[in-house]
Amino acid sequence: MPKVSEEHLAARREEILAGARTAFARYGYDGATVARLEQETGLSRGAIFHYFPDKLAIFVALAAETNRRFIDLIVERGLDEAVREMAAESPDWLGVLIELESRLRHDEDFGRRLMEAHEPLQAKITAWFENEQASGRLRDDVDWRELGRFATIVLNGIALRLVAGDPFDVEATLKLLNDAIAPRQ
């Protein structure tokens, strides 16, 4: 039997995720049937479910990937770039993310799986806000946890406005967010 390299496995996994994301965004979660997942990934159901136990596992991996991308963006390039990227995110994909997180909020197994995927990132982002405040780049009269939560609220609110199809000025939004959390003059 040929030995399959780690790189090959990772690449195949990424292929599946990319195709599945397209299918979810295009048809919605329920509408992304196995046949459509095959079509968008270019792989057979056998191949797809060799890498993931079920459709929900693919969704959880994609949700975690989206989360990770935004947290990395904040930590590496700052909040402004994260807000701009959120505003440029696919409303179709955001719609699926928000729909599923709302629909499955009472599903303990789903919640646990999302949490497990999210937990390592949580430490990274909280440390960033704490450090930004300690370095004088955030106001110091409000707990840094609340500053982080406010930024999260704004990012979440932008996602929901995009899903609703409501236009807004990204730079004006950024200016208001920064005026809320920047050091007071």
Place this chain on the structure above:
Amino acid sequence: MPKVSEEHLAARREEILAGARTAFARYGYDGATVARLEQETGLSRGAIFHYFPDKLAIFVALAAETNRRFIDLIVERGLDEAVREMAAESPDWLGVLIELESRLRHDEDFGRRLMEAHEPLQAKITAWFENEQASGRLRDDVDWRELGRFATIVLNGIALRLVAGDPFDVEATLKLLNDAIAPRQ
């Protein structure tokens, strides 16, 4: 045939809406079967669907009612009270609202019906923001439309954090929102 008063009709309609909201919040939209709608409203399906053509029409009426309540709160008691009320809103009901608006975003008929219900309110809330700015209670270096949109983004973000079960400090959030949109010192 007995003449049914307008008041009676309106009261019956409210009864159906209140029961349906409980059913949607408790069981989710799909889980709120006709049998459960009967149970929560205390009325027969015949009575319920005499007032509303279908389940979606009940949901649209409830979504419009929630919208109206928040817009009235802002206009009559200010943004702070609206933010506090949003933070105290049932996460279960918010979850159904957000799920359906995300799930049905490509459903033109649904979008049109929501919009029709929302349009008369839109004028009311935009006039409020314009007037607040003209009266010097909002910063004047950012268009009042963007101030209104920012407040909407924050209210939406709070709703999504509640649905995710993530705790936050309402008064700290309010302070940050107000610092973003208040006149600059």
